[in-house]
Amino acid sequence: MNPVGNPRQSQENLNPELPLTPAQRSNLWPLTARGYPAWRAQSLTWLSGQPFPLEREARLFLGLCRPQPGQDWLDAGTSAGFYAGLLARTGCRVLAADLSAPMLAEARRREDHPNIDWLLTNLEASGLPDASFDGVTVGATLNETHDPARLLAELSRLTRPGGGLWLMYLGRTGGPLQRLLSLPATGGLTFPDPAWVARQLPGWTRTDGLRVGAVVFERYVKGVA
């Protein structure tokens, strides 16, 4: 089942009531979208303190989550479409969602695959039907979104029982740079602690977790161990 219906058609569901962080607003600029793929290709190496090319992240995700052809996945905050592209090439049907139209345009340019539908929406309140997806990928969107607890609750609602949730985010270090970037004036970013994330996901089982420097990878399964 494809929750969007018409393949390859962008739909818009931006709720103007939902506040945005400065980090989210910066993603609305076309220049940010244009530069994002270059940052993304290097960022985990810089943030983890060891070589971490996209190929390594792809192997980690595919090895732990094992997405299956024909499954429905949501890429939550797709940006340039890294996870959406991986999933589509595995044979999954993907809804790649983002609140930034320039990001979606960039992703579409880079990951033009018939298995991907694109959706402009704020995933803190997507309006999509319950239990639409077999799996959800969240690559660093938790760090940027205004209300990460609300985002996780919404993604939980959208996942079928037995479905998977893949999280990649910058975990809390308590360092001065993170404190600065958390201020509303300088980014409004959130750096969650893994224990806090687990508390937002009642009824989910954390099956895998890896921390490399500040970068956290986690796989959760809804309901079952």
Ligand SMILES: C[S@@+](CC[C@H](N)C(=O)[O-])C[C@H]1O[C@@H](n2cnc3c(N)ncnc32)[C@H](O)[C@@H]1O
């Ligand atoms: C750090 S980037 C994500 C990178 C991408 N997931 C990846 O792994 O390459 C965060 C993206 O999430 C989007 N975003 C942030 N909050 C969102 C929300 N509440 N709903 C939808 N998209 C959101 C931003 O526009 C941005 O493109």
